[in-house]
Amino acid sequence: MTTPSDATSPVDAPREEPHCLVEQVGHTLVVTMNRPARRNALSGQMLRIMEDAWDRVNGDDDIRVCILTGAGGYFCAGMDLQAADDKPPSESFESGEFDPTVIKGLLKGFRLTKPLVAAVEGPAIAGGTEILQGTDIRVAGESARFGVAEARWSLYPMGGSAVRLPRQVPYTVAAELLLTGRTLGAAEAKALGLVGHVVPDGQALAKAHELADMVAANGPLAVQAILRTMRDSEGRHEEDCWAADAAVGAAVFSSEDAKEGPRAFLEKRKPVFRGR
Ligand SMILES: C[C@H](/C=C/C(=O)SCCNC(=O)CCNC(=O)[C@H](O)C(C)(C)COP(=O)(O)OP(=O)(O)OC[C@H]1O[C@@H](n2cnc3c(N)ncnc32)[C@H](O)[C@@H]1OP(=O)(O)O)[C@H]1CC[C@H]2[C@@H]3CCC4=CC(=O)CC[C@]4(C)[C@H]3CC[C@]12C
DSSP: OOOGGGSOOOTTSOOOOOSEEEEEETTEEEEEEOOGGGTTOBOHHHHHHHHHHHHHHHHOTTOOEEEEEESTTOOBOOBOHHHHHHSOHHHHHHHTSOOTTOBGGGTBSOOOSSOEEEEEOSEEETHHHHHHTTOSEEEEETTOEEEOOGGGGTOOOTTTHHHHHHHHSOHHHHHHHHHHOOOEEHHHHHHHTSOSEEESTTOHHHHHHHHHHHHHHSOHHHHHHHHHHHHHTTTSOGGGTHHHHHHHHHHHHTSSHHHHHHHHHHTTSOOOOOOO
16 A cells, blocks of 8 residues: 555655554553545555554563553544555455465554553544454444444455454344444443443543553463463364463463562562563
8 A cells, every 4th residue: 555655755745643653661562554635544654663663562562561642633534445446455466476365564464462452532444343353352432333334335244243243242243233333322332341441531541540550460371371372262162161261370470570479469569560
């Protein structure tokens, strides 16, 4: 997809903001989709920055949790329809330039090994709700709106929603949202369990930080092991999961942190976890 960074621009043009901002705050990496004038529509540049951020989360032991949010009071308006009109994604699929089975920026075919907290203000439409389904803990401002609108434009929810949404909300609701393209508000999303928290507008990021800080204060090995088992056991019979569950759990109990935690409780102090 063409992005402004691919185009030549006059030297006197104002410096364009990066399409995605990445900032570490303590043990939390904050990823902010940053094209508010386009309602944070997903550009190629934005997705490339997000892919690098995901690698940083997975590769840096100092990062224990990630927050994904959008700038300007918006979450994400999905694929950049102008860029798609300039260069239809089908050209990239047909040429083999892009393998749609893995869309790392949208966390399809690639997952974070640490918890991802979504802070949603305003519209999270199509690709916006698609990437939401790759997050773990979710906070919405009361005016946030969700939906998978691809069918409205005779497009396909290539970000994974036809697979994931029926696993995250009741089947008939997933079918209705995917097939009608209608949107839903934060209250309905909370009632369905698509998001876990609804807060006053403008407070989603603060709540996301509060939750992220709770995660970051816990044993990182335990947190990552729990997340791994949740991911690996999804859709499988429980009897097929216990061996892996036990192996992952035993490794956590064998860690130094598993001794530090109970000791800190008994000594009535905060634990100091070192991730080993
Ligand atoms: C398949 C994956 C997902 C697909 C999609 O998401 S389809 C797009 C669906 N999006 C929508 O339907 C939302 C459209 N927007 C709205 O409904 C409204 O704007 C809003 C409700 C979001 C906000 O309303 P508002 O009143 O506040 O604001 P407006 O006045 O409407 O808008 C303000 C301003 O912003 C512009 N705008 C808004 N939305 C968009 C948008 N989506 N695109 C562009 N511009 C937008 C609007 O025009 C106004 O502008 P103005 O000038 O002021 O009038 C895909 C997701 C990612 C894809 C992959 C990306 C990487 C790839 C690269 C390749 O080369 C191969 C393909 C691929 C892998 C590609 C594959 C497909 C995806 C996975």
